[in-house]
Each structure stands twice: as structure tokens, then as C-alpha cells.
Amino acid sequence: MKIPIDPTRLSPFLATLYRLWIATIRFEVHGDLQCILAKREQRHPLVLALWHGELFSLTGFGHTSISSDVVTFVSQSKDGEVIAQVLEKLGHATVRGSSTRGGVRALLQAIRVMVRENRMAVFTVDGPRGPRHKAKGGVIYLAQKAGAAIIPLRAYPVRKKVFHRSWDRFALPLPFTRCHIYVGEPMAVTTEKLTEETLAREQERLEKAMLALGPEKDQQ
Known part of the structure; x- marks a missing residue:
């Protein structure tokens, strides 16, 4: 007999596991943190921009x-519900939506949260489905409407498992x-009409700013 298990019930365990995993990683910063x-x-609005495949490391950092x-933006899928619960246990506020579903509503909600709660936004600029390392327009819209600067971030774990069959080549440190x-x-994004x-x-x-970050041999 197959006993169904609601995956959302695993979110407390997954959040604890994530904290323990990240605690073992030694982050070395290059650039002006x-x-x-x-x-x-100083309460300046900020959007932290990252590639989807580097999400695990950069969320931990x-x-x-x-x-x-x-x-943080999370898709409206069932998997997204689990991710949202884990992120919320880490202290994130989450808005549900992506470029493929509920995106405009999520952007407007994120702007309200940024202003009301003085939170930074985290945006996977090539998500949720790629193409890999191609920035989409949502991050530009968000930064302009929120009056925020975009901070590009990259992560290069020394030892990692890369999932080459995934569209983003997800890197697990x-x-x-x-x-x-x-x-x-x-x-700073333009103030011109988009x-x-x-x-x-x-x-x-x-895209150019993000691809320029990191050791030359790893730029791709």
C-alpha cells in the first residue's frame, strides 16, 4: 500500500538540513561586499541578481x-510551495509568480514588500526555465519601479556536483x-520608459556585468 506524503510537511527538515549544509561551506568574497x-x-533599495544555477550557494551566502x-520570487508550482516554505523558515518573504505565470502580480507585490518592510529583493534573472545566462526583463522592471540598484552576484564552489542535464546546469556545492x-x-537602471x-x-x-564576474576560466 502506497502512503502519500505531503512534501510540504518536509519543509522544517529541509530548512534545518540546508542550514547545516551551508554552515560547512567557507565563503571567500571578491568585490565590495x-x-x-x-x-x-542606509535603507537604499537593492535587488540582488543571480543566475538560477547558482541559487543554492548564493542563498546560503x-x-x-x-x-x-x-x-524572493518562487513559482506557483507544487515544488514552489515547498521551496517557499523552506525560504520562509530562513527568514525570507516570498511572492509567488514567475515570467511564465503570475509574473506581473508578483513584481507588484515584491515592490510593496520592499517598500513596506525595507527588504532587499533576490531575483534569479534567467529563471525559471531559461535560456541559461540570458537576463529577462522582470528584474529591470522591478529595479526601476522600486528605485533600486541591481547588485550582480556570482558563486563558484571549488567542489560541486553539476547537474548537466538541467537547463541551468545547477551547481550543488x-x-x-x-x-x-x-x-x-x-x-542603476535607466529612468527611460521601458x-x-x-x-x-x-x-x-x-548580462555583460554578470558574465564578467569571476575567474576567466569559469566565465561562460
């Missing part, structure tokens, strides 16, 4: 080295590894 902390202290006082974190310069042409230009600018 103090810029983020100073802007955070943010949790241990920056703040969990953030708002192994326990007790070192992980190099690269912090980019704050990017026409198709303007949006494409800003997306390309962000």
Missing part, C-alpha cells in the same frame, strides 16, 4: 553573510568546500 551592507544600512531580510563569491558593481528596445539594452548590460 561592504557596499551592499552600507546601502542596506546571503543567509550567512548579508541578511535573510529579503523578498559539496559540504566543507570553499566557495568563491564575486560581488559586482551596483547597476520600451522593447530599452528593455533589451538594459538586459544586455546586466
Whole structure:
């Protein structure tokens, strides 16, 4: 007899496991982390931009080295419900939606949370389904409407398991590894109306900034 188990009931265990896993990783920062902390202290709106495949490492880095006082986008799928519960147990606020479903509503809700609760936003700019390392327009819209600077972040675990069959080549850092974190310069988005042409230009600018971060051999 097959006994169904609601996966959302596992979220407390998964959150604890994640904390323990991240606690074993030694993060080494390259770039001006103090810029983020100073802007955070001065209540400047910020959007932390990352690639989907580096989400595990960068969520852990943010949790241990920056703040969990953030708002994060999570898809409206069943898997997304589990992820949302884990993130909320880490201190995140979550909004449900993506570029494929409920995106505009989620963006507007995130802006309200950023303003009302003074939270940074975390945005996987090529998610939820890719193409890999191609920035989408939502992050530009969010930053402009919230008056926020975008901070590009990259993660390079020394030892990792890469899931090559996933569209994002998801990188799972192994326990007790070192992980190099690269912090980019704050990017102020245009104040121009976001026409198709303007949006494409800003997306390309962000992509270039993110791909320029990290050791040359790993840029791709």
C-alpha cells in the first residue's frame, strides 16, 4: 500500500538540513561586499541578481553573510510551495509568480514588500526555465519601479556536483568546500520608459556585468 506524503510537511527538515549544509561551506568574497551592507544600512533599495544555477550557494551566502531580510520570487508550482516554505523558515518573504505565470502580480507585490518592510529583493534573472545566462526583463522592471540598484552576484564552489542535464546546469556545492563569491558593481537602471528596445539594452548590460564576474576560466 502506497502512503502519500505531503512534501510540504518536509519543509522544517529541509530548512534545518540546508542550514547545516551551508554552515560547512567557507565563503571567500571578491568585490565590495561592504557596499551592499552600507546601502542596506542606509535603507537604499537593492535587488540582488543571480543566475538560477547558482541559487543554492548564493542563498546560503546571503543567509550567512548579508541578511535573510529579503523578498524572493518562487513559482506557483507544487515544488514552489515547498521551496517557499523552506525560504520562509530562513527568514525570507516570498511572492509567488514567475515570467511564465503570475509574473506581473508578483513584481507588484515584491515592490510593496520592499517598500513596506525595507527588504532587499533576490531575483534569479534567467529563471525559471531559461535560456541559461540570458537576463529577462522582470528584474529591470522591478529595479526601476522600486528605485533600486541591481547588485550582480556570482558563486563558484571549488567542489560541486553539476547537474548537466538541467537547463541551468545547477551547481550543488559539496559540504566543507570553499566557495568563491564575486560581488559586482551596483547597476542603476535607466529612468527611460521601458520600451522593447530599452528593455533589451538594459538586459544586455546586466548580462555583460554578470558574465564578467569571476575567474576567466569559469566565465561562460
